[in-house]
Amino acid sequence: MGEPNGLRDRAAIAGIGHTEFSKGLGRSEYDMAVEAIWAACADAGISPRDIDGVVRYDIETTDEEQLLSVLGNPEIGYFASTSWGGGASASVVVHAAAAIAAGLAETVLVFRSRARGKNSVFGKGSSLGGRYWERMDERLPELNQWHVPHGLVSAFQEMAMITRRYMIDYGTTEDDFAEVAVTFRAHAGRNPHAVMREPMTIEDHHGSRMIAEPLRLFDCNIETDGACAMIITSSERARDLRQTPAIIHAGAMAAGSHHRWTSSMYSRSRDDDSAARTGRRLFERAGLTPDEIDAFFCYDFFTSFVIIALEDYGFCRRGEGGSFVKDGGLSFEGGNLPTNTNGGQLSEAFIHGQNNNLEAVRQIRGTSTAQVADAELVLVAGANTDPTGAFILRR
Amino acid sequence: MTSLRNEVLTRGRPLPLPTLDTAPFYEAARRGELRFQRCTACGTWRHYPRPACPECMSRDYEWALASGRGEVYTWTIVHPPTLPVFEADVPYNVVDVLLEEGVHFQSQVLDCPPEAIRAGLPVEAVFVPVDEEITLVKFRVTPDQSKPHSE
Numbered sequence: 001m002g003e004p005n006g007l008r009d010r011a012a013i014a015g016i017g018h019t020e021f022s023k024g025l026g027r028s029e030y031d032m033a034v035e036a037i038w039a040a041c042a043d044a045g046i047s048p049r050d051i052d053g054v055v056r057y058d059i060e061t062t063d064e065e066q067l068l069s070v071l072g073n074p075e076i077g078y079f080a081s082t083s084w085g086g087g088a089s090a091s092v093v094v095h096a097a098a099a100i101a102a103g104l105a106e107t108v109l110v111f112r113s114r115a116r117g118k119n120s121v122f123g124k125g126s127s128l129g130g131r132y133w134e135r136m137d138e139r140l141p142e143l144n145q146w147h148v149p150h151g152l153v154s155a156f157q158e159m160a161m162i163t164r165r166y167m168i169d170y171g172t173t174e175d176d177f178a179e180v181a182v183t184f185r186a187h188a189g190r191n192p193h194a195v196m197r198e199p200m201t202i203e204d205h206h207g208s209r210m211i212a213e214p215l216r217l218f219d220c221n222i223e224t225d226g227a228c229a230m231i232i233t234s235s236e237r238a239r240d241l242r243q244t245p246a247i248i249h250a251g252a253m254a255a256g257s258h259h260r261w262t263s264s265m266y267s268r269s270r271d272d273d274s275a276a277r278t279g280r281r282l283f284e285r286a287g288l289t290p291d292e293i294d295a296f297f298c299y300d301f302f303t304s305f306v307i308i309a310l311e312d313y314g315f316c317r318r319g320e321g322g323s324f325v326k327d328g329g330l331s332f333e334g335g336n337l338p339t340n341t342n343g344g345q346l347s348e349a350f351i352h353g354q355n356n357n358l359e360a361v362r363q364i365r366g367t368s369t370a371q372v373a374d375a376e377l378v379l380v381a382g383a384n385t386d387p388t389g390a391f392i393l394r395r
Numbered sequence: 396m397t398s399l400r401n402e403v404l405t406r407g408r409p410l411p412l413p414t415l416d417t418a419p420f421y422e423a424a425r426r427g428e429l430r431f432q433r434c435t436a437c438g439t440w441r442h443y444p445r446p447a448c449p450e451c452m453s454r455d456y457e458w459a460l461a462s463g464r465g466e467v468y469t470w471t472i473v474h475p476p477t478l479p480v481f482e483a484d485v486p487y488n489v490v491d492v493l494l495e496e497g498v499h500f501q502s503q504v505l506d507c508p509p510e511a512i513r514a515g516l517p518v519e520a521v522f523v524p525v526d527e528e529i530t531l532v533k534f535r536v537t538p539d540q541s542k543p544h545s546e
């Protein structure tokens with residue numbers, strides 16, 4: 001084994017940028033990506049020509065060739081992509097930091113662009129905007145042949161089944177889910193970029209319609225258009241750039257807990273799942289414990305998975321997530337652990353986690369609209385499915 | 396863009412396309428048999444089909460006949476939105492069945508109201524032909540053996 005944390009403090013997020021977020025912008029993913037990337041470069045105070053590495057999601061429709069032809073033809077020496085949407089959201093940052101620590105690149109672009117408003121369909125394939133699950137092949141050769149023919153077609157339906165079993169095993173309740181939704185909506189209310197800013201009460205949550213029991217409308221991520229980008233460079237160089245660097249202190253990834261699709265998702269205990277493994281590795285590499293973290297950004301595709309993430313990453317014990325989130329436990333003001341202070345994917349926008357990544361950087365800079373006092377250490381986690389990743393930022 | 400959405404929306408019924416790995420499952424289902432891969436080295440059953448045992452990594456296996464009996468492990472009741480082909484059935488159940496052999500299998504319980512679905516509900520496989528090639532494996536609530544037959 002080499003250095004246990006060979007990327008410790010070597011790279012930093014130096015620039016962030018995004019488009020406006022909306023339920024429908026009528027713009028291409030390509031166009032939105034370029035706007036966000038230029039904004040991130042301007043924020044860092046660099047030219048797009050300085051980019052020499054690109055890490056993207058493997059499902060991103062804007063590929064390297066399309067990008068580089070509009071970025072002043074930079075010289076790219078490193079490129080990579082990581083799996084899926086939620087699973088890639090933090091892993092892309094870990095990859096970028098690793099490339100910089102290994103000397104393979106100096107200035108790495110990470111981005112995600114999504115036209116996923118309900119009517120933002122721009123083609124036939126499921127990756128081409130709108131709701132992916134509404135354009136399903138009618139003959140399924142992949143693993144989704146085991147559940148789609150029975151009417152389980154979308155992520156919210158699949159995750160409803162995991163949520164139900166979690167409620168049985170650990171006593172998590174719909175009231176706990178409501179606390180998460182209400183707290184994130186309150187955060188969004190302070191954020192001018194958030195799509196959903198109307199205040200929400202517990203009663204509003206319980207009154208929202210059932211989507212896939214036990215998940216209600218207000219338990220689910222919103223369907224939006226928008227793009228986010230960040231510029232990651234060496235910590236040394238970041239200190240000379242325009243913004244306060246968000247230093248990448250540690251990173252970890254895990255894959256292989258056997259539930260790429262839901263057909264075998266229950267084959268391991270939750271504590272042996274990829275998110276829990278990522279958490280253990282991350283804290284070990286960081287030399288930190290969960291109680292030292294000032295703010296948490298988790299992949300809030302569904303309220304229930306926020307509670308599961310708090311337990312996966314050891315912020316509380318299994319089954320204690322409900323009492324942990326109660327009475328504003330995730331609030332930026334006086335909560336047990338300020339979480340998704342932008343409003344998250346439940347209320348700000350659903351850019352496959354990148355909007356949460358950007359907000360984590362703002363917390364380190366001290367520029368959030370729901371700023372956590374003296375935030376020095378922030379943990380960002382990808383979707384707690386499989387595969388996944390996570391990283392810790394520090395000032 | 397709304398019209399494009401309507402134009403490309405999946406309206407048919409999505410069905411499995413049997414592959415080199417999965418065809419034996421569907422051939423068995425067509426005969427009214429529920430078969431899964433079972434490792435002949437260590438005896439572990441597995442589903443979905445794959446070329447080696449997740450427990451002992453042996454590549455030796457058989458397509459073994461399962462009892463078809465199990466119980467509901469988890470479930471959801473689906474409300475809109477869902478694919479058009481399933482809309483007439485909402486609210487409908489989708490269940491994960493833990494079979495006696497230890498494998499999980501996702502399907503539906505037929506003729507069972509949403510409020511009657513629960514974890515631990517005993518169920519047994521039934522075979523529903525869809526076309527010449529595909530027979531879907533569904534479940535029914537296992538009749539309660541302890542109850543006397545009504546006359």
Ligand SMILES: [Zn+2]
Pocket residue numbers: 434435436437438439448449450451452453
């Ligand atoms: Zn075996």
